[in-house]
Amino acid sequence: MEKVVLITTIVIIVSAGILALLERIFPYRKGLLFFREGFWVDLIWYTLIQGYFLKILIFDLIIMPLDAKYHLSALHIVTNWPFMAQLLFFLITHDLYIYWFHRWQHSSKILWRTHEAHHSNTAVDWIAGARSHTVEILINQTIEFLPIVLLGANPLIVPIKLCIDAVWGMYIHSNINVKSGKLQYFINGPEMHLWHHADNKVVFFANYGTKFAIWDWMFGTAYHPGIKPTKYGLYYDYPKDYFLQQVNLIYKIDEQKLVLKNKPFRAYYNLRPNTIKFFKRIFAGKTN
Ligand SMILES: [Zn+2]
Numbered sequence: 001m002e003k004v005v006l007i008t009t010i011v012i013i014v015s016a017g018i019l020a021l022l023e024r025i026f027p028y029r030k031g032l033l034f035f036r037e038g039f040w041v042d043l044i045w046y047t048l049i050q051g052y053f054l055k056i057l058i059f060d061l062i063i064m065p066l067d068a069k070y071h072l073s074a075l076h077i078v079t080n081w082p083f084m085a086q087l088l089f090f091l092i093t094h095d096l097y098i099y100w101f102h103r104w105q106h107s108s109k110i111l112w113r114t115h116e117a118h119h120s121n122t123a124v125d126w127i128a129g130a131r132s133h134t135v136e137i138l139i140n141q142t143i144e145f146l147p148i149v150l151l152g153a154n155p156l157i158v159p160i161k162l163c164i165d166a167v168w169g170m171y172i173h174s175n176i177n178v179k180s181g182k183l184q185y186f187i188n189g190p191e192m193h194l195w196h197h198a199d200n201k202v203v204f205f206a207n208y209g210t211k212f213a214i215w216d217w218m219f220g221t222a223y224h225p226g227i228k229p230t231k232y233g234l235y236y237d238y239p240k241d242y243f244l245q246q247v248n249l250i251y252k253i254d255e256q257k258l259v260l261k262n263k264p265f266r267a268y269y270n271l272r273p274n275t276i277k278f279f280k281r282i283f284a285g286k287t288n
């Protein structure tokens with residue numbers, strides 16, 4: 001198990017490097033900075049910190065205690081299936097679930113609050129997909145991994161599926177000018193998913209697919225015009241700060257007003273830009 005976790009972690013890091021490099025060589029839209037606005041929020045807060053704590057919450061505090069109580073994994077419902085059959089079964093069923101849940105998030109005002117963080121990046125790239133609200137990940141990953149454990153799947157399915165999720169998630173958001181032709185009817189990629197992130201009313205109810213585009217074509221929500229969107233993100237103001245994005249689920253806060261009026265928040269909010277400025281000054285040799 002440790003070996004597989006190590007290998008899948010290396011695969012994720014190497015894939016991130018390759019996708020980031022391909023973004024430089026074959027950009028979908030030119031001029032997108034590597035360290036674009038929100039890069040550190042997506043990497044440090046969403047990918048590393050939130051990812052770490054949610055794994056503990058989902059696996060150690062929800063799924064494992066449930067299995068310890070009901071012993072469903074002891075029934076070994078899928079244990080004897082071939083490994084690839086198990087992997088494909090969970091990949092396809094979860095992707096179909098995600099398609100419908102994602103569609104519901106776009107049509108329900110309440111569920112939209114769990115998803116708007118994911119749409120808030122105005123610069124969509126390989127790491128932009130990591131931005132998903134805690135509650136959204138909690139719901140989706142619990143529904144994703146609970147059956148894997150309770151149906152008695154091979155334990156290696158968990159790290160391998162996490163790795164496939166991460167790499168595919170980075171790929172569909174990457175700023176790479178992919179032209180997959182007929183494959184885009186089956187396999188989802190940036191061509192359709194970048195349109196899903198466009199600040200454009202036409203696509204607010206289109207391209208919900210994550211791994212497989214076939215759901216969008218089957219259920220009539222595919223949008224693939226062959227041209228590129230010009231604007232990305234939300235059509236209304238949304239906080240840039242990680243914690244305000246979390247609070248926004250239940251209480252909408254005007255971030256700029258808060259910065260202006262609340263001194264402690266202003267100090268916290270400006271801590272990172274001021275620290276960067278401070279070091280830039282030191283390295284530039286300025287003392288005042
Ligand atoms: Zn969406």
Ligand SMILES: [Zn+2]
Nearest residue numbers: 118129173193
């Ligand atoms: Zn997305």
